[in-house]
Amino acid sequence: MKLKGHSQEIEDGKAGLIFDIKRYSVHDGPGIRTTIFFKGCPLDCPWCQNPESRDYSPQLLFRKEKCIVCGSCLDTCPAGAISSENGDLSPDSEKCICCGTCTEACPTGAREMVGRIMSVGEVVREVEKDTLFYDESGGGVTFSGGEPLAQPDFLVGLLKACGERGFHRAVDTTGLTDPGTLIQVAKETDLFLYDLKLMDPELHRQFTGVTNERIISNLRLLTRMAMKVVIRYPVIPSVNDDLENARLTAEFVGSLEGVPDVNILPFHKAARDKHKRFGLDYRLDEATEASEQQIARISAVMEENGLTVKIGG
Ligand code: SF4
Ligand code: SF4
Structure with missing residues (x-):
């Protein structure tokens, strides 16, 4: 990542690019959490709820x-x-x-x-402000994005600092990184919230810009390391709301060691205006939100394959 005046700090992993910090989140892991949103993502999902997170540099919003x-x-x-x-x-x-x-x-x-550059110390000071809530609710801190694994040294620095303070640490990820980086991150992580969108590699490439082989193999790697993982399955109309993809996903997740739970996340159009504000093409303008019946059918396919399913984050 090239950012004027900050490249050395970023290269050293002492600072990174953050676009938001959300407090009192109850959808990003157990208990009440502080969610740190990293800016920059290697995928290009048209349904992205945080389109401002895609670019690896600060942006002016008008x-x-x-x-x-x-x-x-x-x-x-x-x-x-x-x-x-x-x-x-x-x-x-x-x-x-x-x-x-x-x-x-x-x-x-x-x-x-x-998007602004923050040091590890600055982020940790923000996280520390909510210690009381973590203690009372069993919560902690979640690193999300964008893609936190795209700034690995900064992420590991944050995870270590939060671990030293006894905070529960979750990483919300697309899983797209090299295995060595993933192992480094996993050593400092208590829970992965892991996106699985499409099982077919070509469809995955078509909709997100990248194939899913590395994402799939990294998920298997994490479960072999006995990491705690929750699968996040966003249901996007005309993309992955078919029962075939649900069945393939369920069979794969059911084959993993420890058999992770699945969170089904119904698509909604809340991000449409955000796309427009950033001058981004919103490719799901015509899509209708998934019906409750279709979500229930997908959930049933997962449960028939022995998975524990929760609808919503
Ligand atoms: S438009 Fe605003 S952010 Fe962009 S160069 Fe001019 S002053 Fe700076
Ligand atoms: S963006 Fe509009 S309101 Fe803001 S300083 Fe410029 S002219 Fe004034």
Whole structure:
């Protein structure tokens, strides 16, 4: 990852790119949790709930509907990326260097930087603020994204620091990394929340941009290491809501050592506006949300194969 002024800290794993920290989460592992969202992901899933997490660099978000065209941002931009042509102050993405200067000048919050470099110490200080909730609920910290395994040294540094403080540590992952990295991360992790989307490698490539062989073999590796794993199965209409994929997934998960539980996550369109704000094409505009009946059928296929299923995170 190349980020101006921060490359050495990032290379050393002492800092990384975070796009959000969510407190009091009850869907990212046991108890009440603090979820740390890493920015950058090697997959390109059209149903992504966090499209701002895909890019491996900070991004300027412009909310046109909040802009009152006051012009305060115009002169602050050192890169000449803002012009008032036709009354539209949208940044020129070719020229913008993501310095964030205009966000400070804007009185309405129409401009916002997404993604910031944080050190291990800074993140841990945020996590420590909720210690009381972890103690009372059996919760802890979850590293999510984006893909936390895409910043492995930073992730391991965070996991170690949280482990030293006795926090329960979960990693929410697509599983796409090399096995050596995964083993390093696993040594410092208490629970993996592991995405399984499609069993067919070609369909997986078609929808996410990558094939699933490494994802499948890494999951097997984790279960052979006797790691605690929960499978996350997002149900996406016209992508993987068929019973055949559910059956193949159930057979595979049922063959794993320790037989992980499965969380079925019904697709919803909440991220549609987010895609548009980031200028990303939302390829699921036509998709309808999965019906309760279809979710129940998929769940039944899993249970027939001996799996313990929960619907929702
Ligand atoms: S982030 Fe910096 S370069 Fe980009 S539009 Fe704002 S001031 Fe200009
Ligand atoms: S400072 Fe904010 S509200 Fe004013 S013109 Fe720029 S983006 Fe719009």
